[in-house]
Every structure is written in structure tokens, then in C-alpha cells.
Amino acid sequence: MNITNEIISAYIDNLYVNENTDLAELRKFAETHNIPVIRRDTEKLLKVIMKLKQPARVLEIGTAVGYSSCVFADCCGCSVLSIELDEESAKAARSNIENLGFSGQIKVVCGEAAAVLRGLDPAAPYDLLFIDAAKSHYREFWDLAMPYMSRDSIVICDNVLLKGMTASDECVTRRRDWTSTRRMREFIEYISSLDYADTTIVPIGDGLSISIIEKNGSIT
Numbered sequence: 001m002n003i004t005n006e007i008i009s010a011y012i013d014n015l016y017v018n019e020n021t022d023l024a025e026l027r028k029f030a031e032t033h034n035i036p037v038i039r040r041d042t043e044k045l046l047k048v049i050m051k052l053k054q055p056a057r058v059l060e061i062g063t064a065v066g067y068s069s070c071v072f073a074d075c076c077g078c079s080v081l082s083i084e085l086d087e088e089s090a091k092a093a094r095s096n097i098e099n100l101g102f103s104g105q106i107k108v109v110c111g112e113a114a115a116v117l118r119g120l121d122p123a124a125p126y127d128l129l130f131i132d133a134a135k136s137h138y139r140e141f142w143d144l145a146m147p148y149m150s151r152d153s154i155v156i157c158d159n160v161l162l163k164g165m166t167a168s169d170e171c172v173t174r175r176r177d178w179t180s181t182r183r184m185r186e187f188i189e190y191i192s193s194l195d196y197a198d199t200t201i202v203p204i205g206d207g208l209s210i211s212i213i214e215k216n217g218s219i220t
């Protein structure tokens, strides 16, 4: 199920123009090969947020072939550290990043995000975190990344509405989706109740959570 009205989504997607032809090609490649990348409407919103926030340093969990990393680097000149579990994807991402001319800005680390996050340097905090990987582990990623986030940083998580399943049991049609649905519901409740974060859920794409980290990142 789509969480958005099909007519409205088609209208918004029709307005989508990617002025960077290399990025447009990379999106086309990803879509043709069924490689999951941020949706068009999500990309537009992320770009607006990036341009407003002007983050110097972005941390991303879930690189795939490097599409969203390149979008971030392209739209506001930030540096990006992106974490990807799959070796082949990380290799493809590095190659795409080099071909698009962003190797000076984007570093891809191949590894399990939880392990990589534990080894980051707390002296070099990030201004924006984008979580777009294993959906059942969002809480773990959030908690592990938080000590590295700067004051007033932004955390954005993709796919938090899980095709409607997060919002309603009626949308959960497969038995195997129950665990990820329950975990996502717990995650949303968790980030909505934190006193150091102000969070909103935006019904765009497959659902985005956008949080402002109001206190210095040390979580308790």
C-alpha cells in the first residue's frame, strides 16, 4: 500500500526535475535495476532541508549505490560519511561517487552500522544524520549515533510508515512483517517521547521522521 494518494504523488513526481544530469542517470540506473534509493518526493524534501540547514558534516546509514550521498554532497557542498553493510554495494557506491566527482566530499565505510558507529570520533560531530538501512534497527542506530550529533543537529529516518503498517494493523497483511512493524512503532514512540528531540512524522514517500536534537547529543 502507498501511504500517499496516487494522484497527488503522481502530480508531485511530475514536478521533479534533476538538474544534475549525472545524478539523473544514476537514479535511472538504480530504478531500472531495482536498487532502492530515496523516492523523488523524499529527495526534494531532503534537498530543501539541506539547503535550509546547510550541514557541514552529514552521517548516513545505508549507502546502497551512493545516490543519496551524492544528492547531499551536490545540494549543499557538505561532507558525507556513509555506512554500507554490503561489500558489492559499497564498491559500486565508491565508483559512482568517483565518477560523479564527489570523492573529495563523500567517504563510504563498509561494515555493520552498529559496529562502525561505535568507532566514530566524538570530537568530530555531525550536523545531520540520515538513517535509511535495516528498519528493525533504527532505535539502535539512533542511540549509537546520538553521541556524535552536534547541538541543533537534524536526524531524518526514511520509511518510518512502512507502507502504512506502522499506523494500522489493517495494513499488516503478512505474518513476517509483524516484528519489523512492532519495532518501528516502538521506535517512533521512543523518539517522540525524548525530551532532547523534537520530532515530526511526514507522510511523504514511505514516511519520514524529522527530528531536531535540541540538547547536546549525550543520551541517557
Ligand SMILES: C[S@@+](CC[C@H](N)C(=O)[O-])C[C@H]1O[C@@H](n2cnc3c(N)ncnc32)[C@H](O)[C@@H]1O
Pocket: 036, 037, 038, 061, 062, 063, 064, 065, 066, 067, 068, 069, 083, 084, 085, 086, 089, 111, 112, 113, 114, 132, 133, 134, 137
Ligand atoms: C534503502 S538502501 C539505501 C539507499 C540510499 N540511502 C539512497 O537513497 O541512495 C538501504 C541500504 O542499507 C544497507 N544496510 C542494511 N542493513 C545495514 C546495516 N546494518 N549496516 C549498514 N548498512 C546496512 C543495505 O545493504 C542497503 O544497501
